[in-house]
Amino acid sequence: EVQLVESGGGLVQPGGSLRLSCAASGFTFSSYWMSWVRQAPGKGLEWVANIKQDGSEKYYVDSVKGRFTISRDNAKNSLYLQMNSLRAEDTAVYYCARDNRISRYYSYYYYMDVWGKGTTVTVSS
Amino acid sequence: EIVLTQSPGTLSLSPGERATLSCRASQSVSSSYLAWYQQRPGQAPRLLIYGASSRATGIPDRFSGSGSGTDFTLTISRLEPEDFAVYYCQQYGSSPMYTFGQGTKLEIK
Numbered sequence: 001e002v003q004l005v006e007s008g009g010g011l012v013q014p015g016g017s018l019r020l021s022c023a024a025s026g027f028t029f030s031s032y033w034m035s036w037v038r039q040a041p042g043k044g045l046e047w048v049a050n051i052k053q054d055g056s057e058k059y060y061v062d063s064v065k066g067r068f069t070i071s072r073d074n075a076k077n078s079l080y081l082q083m084n085s086l087r088a089e090d091t092a093v094y095y096c097a098r099d100n101r102i103s104r105y106y107s108y109y110y111y112m113d114v115w116g117k118g119t120t121v122t123v124s125s
Numbered sequence: 126e127i128v129l130t131q132s133p134g135t136l137s138l139s140p141g142e143r144a145t146l147s148c149r150a151s152q153s154v155s156s157s158y159l160a161w162y163q164q165r166p167g168q169a170p171r172l173l174i175y176g177a178s179s180r181a182t183g184i185p186d187r188f189s190g191s192g193s194g195t196d197f198t199l200t201i202s203r204l205e206p207e208d209f210a211v212y213y214c215q216q217y218g219s220s221p222m223y224t225f226g227q228g229t230k231l232e233i234k
Contacts, residue, residue, distance in 0.1 A: 035223070037170075037223075044213065044225055044226070044227050044228045045162075045164075045170060045213055045215075045225040045228075046225065047221055047222065047223035047224065047225070050222060050223075059221075059222045060221075061221045062220075062221065095169055095170070107155070107157040107176075108157060109157045109158075109175055109176045109179075110157070110158055110160075110175075110217035110223075111160040111172055111175035111176075111181075111215075112160070112162075112170075112172060112215075112223075113172045113175075113181060113182075115169040115170055115171070115172075116169060117168075117169050118169055
């Protein structure tokens, strides 16, 4: 079964740090881009960051640049998100998602086809 | 940055009815870059449609997507009780790499 399981969420004070993990199973993890997507309480979805198969390319939404770092360990089938200098506005459920890209009929298709259940991060004093 | 605007914000319909959800982009988007997701309460998002019109694996054929350029539509032909949820469109771009619409809540009338 294709599965993603996030962990590492919790309550942290403003300015603190947290490291999220995502364990992948049921597919060849090293063959896929991976993304983190978050959802603040009662709000919509926001893409946070993604990483190429070999870790050589990483991209971030502006609001987390310089504070968050995405990484992966293909030997452990794991994705990570190191979050530093956390702010109240980072409070959200963080989802790990498989960031799929396929080529078909001379076009590239981009979509997130596998999602974890999420881990909750609360930034509060 | 391309902004996706979904309408209506809330759609109230009865089971068996047809639902039409709209996603409008602030600039033209390649159809292959446009996806739709469903999120039921307390659950993770689920991919429904990619490439504007291709159903994801296991998605019932009552779900269909259409559109091009700046206007895209998700249609649910005959609503089932499990279809009442929030729906998001998403596009792949440059910076940020992905953006989502604000969502349409489909509720039971």
